[in-house]
Amino acid sequence: MRTGAEYLAALKDSREIYLDGERVQDVADHPAFAPIARTMAELFDLAADPSNGMTYRSPETGGEANLVFSIPRSREDLTARRHAIETWARHTHGWVGRSPDHVGSFISAFASSPESFVTDRRDLSSGVTAYHRRVLEESLYVSYAIIPPQVSRATTAHAWDGEFIQAGVVEERPDGIVVRGAQMLATGAAVADEIFISCIKPLTPDDRDFAVGFTVPVEADGLKLYCRRPYATAGSGYDYPLSTRYDETDALVVLDDVFVPWERVFVDRDVDGLRRQFFSTGAHVLGNWQAQIRFVVKLRFIAGLAGKIASVNGVDRIPGVQEKLGELAGLASLVESAVLAAEYKAEPDGNGMWRPNARAVYGAMGLQAELYPRVLAILRDLAGGGVLQLPSSVADLHDPAIRADIDRYVHSPGVEAVDRVKLFKLVWDAVGSEFAGRHHQYEMFYAGAPFVAKGYAYRNFGYPEAVADVEAFLAGYTDTAA
Secondary structure, eight states: OOOHHHHHHTTSOOOEEHHHHHHHOOTTTTTTTTHOOOOOOHHHHHHOOGGGOEEEOEEEEEEEEGGGGGOOOSSHEEEHHHHHHHHHHHHTTOOOOHHHHHHHHHHHHHHOGGGGGGOOOBBBBBHHHHHHHHHHHOOOOEEEEBBBOOOSSSOGGSSSSSSSSSSSEEEEEEEEEEEEEEEEEETGGGOOOOOOOOOOOOOOOOGGOOOOEEETTTTOEEEEEEEEOTTTSSOTTTTOOTHHHHOOOOEEEEEEEEEGGGGEEEEEEEEHHHHOOOOOOOSHHHHHHHHHHHHHHHHHHHHHHHHHHHHTTTTTTTTHHHHHHHHHHHHHHHHHHHHHHHHHTTTTTTTTOEEOOOHHHHHHHHHHHHHHHHHHHHHHHGGGGGSSSSSTTTHHSHHHHHHHHHHHHHBBBBOHHHHHHHHHOOOOOOHSSSSHHHHHHHHTTTOOOOOHHHHHHHHHHHHHHHHHHHHHHHHTTTTTTT
């Protein structure tokens, strides 16, 4: 099993990453990326430690592998997979959204359904299963970029001014394709091993050149990452405890005539194939089940923050406060129940992969855009002005004269100032910092625009049965005066 040290060593390659107008020379040592790289290394060390129960013997490789990359072949497999995902999520308290188990779940489902990658033009199935074996054998961290640049939502790529704005095939060679253009939103790609590039947005037949799915190493020639402003450098770990550990760098992926050999191509200029890879294989529901498992851990952490604030402020016995804590508990429990229901109602597909129940997964996912802002609003209510009246930085605590005033005026009964300040700075990093703002937006659009996420819930709810039940009820009585 790959260790954290091996993962960090692998980052020292020729990857082309740009930040603040300069090329990053060593991503593993750069202050903007080193913290999240260390966090990822810790995840690999957790998985490699047998005492954490994250390993299994893979039937695909015959060797030991990480459960988060497994193909669940039974309900018991699915349960073991959830426990492994929870182990990683608890280590980051749910604040890392694109840990290797997310895209790893998509790759696992792809490999479980190789026939989905066979067309009249080309059989790409062996490349898909071989790539999954690589993920299992090497514990690869694969990020993805599956959203086109936001040039225009009114039209699709073929109608945009300028050729190959969205990543597409500019040339076919005997041994592969050449890809040009850009794709977003590659969260974590700067510290990943490889990137899966495709498009989840529905395309038209005129967009054929852009209907691709393939993987590339982050260090591939011609591949560039343009990262957003980093938050890891916001301040000290005491002042920004979340920002300085869990800031995943979102990036625009630019492909400047990148060559992709056939063994790395999953979908080749096939509009129907794009949908098939995500939905016929079960990848979308398996990947989003992982996402909801991670989300539950985060919600429970935020609920814990709220409970701690209420306790420190001495208001946890007030009925109005308990009502807010109860609402938080209810919201977190609803998502947790959906995760467990998806597992309980899971069924095997035609290839024997046990798929989490789509109705439960998409039901929770459809509410995420409303649920997360509500959770933050409750935490803000309970924190009040406490998150505003804080020392400018931990440096104030190091000055004896300033520290004396802080100790006198910024404490709570039974809680020393240093501990109260520490707690409220953590809360601010969850609700008010730039990192918090990014997470607010991120969770609302985790599975796409809210209408897209609700569309999944709508299509998987079973409305025909529900409507039929109402119609049967209506048919059961008449106007008694007629």
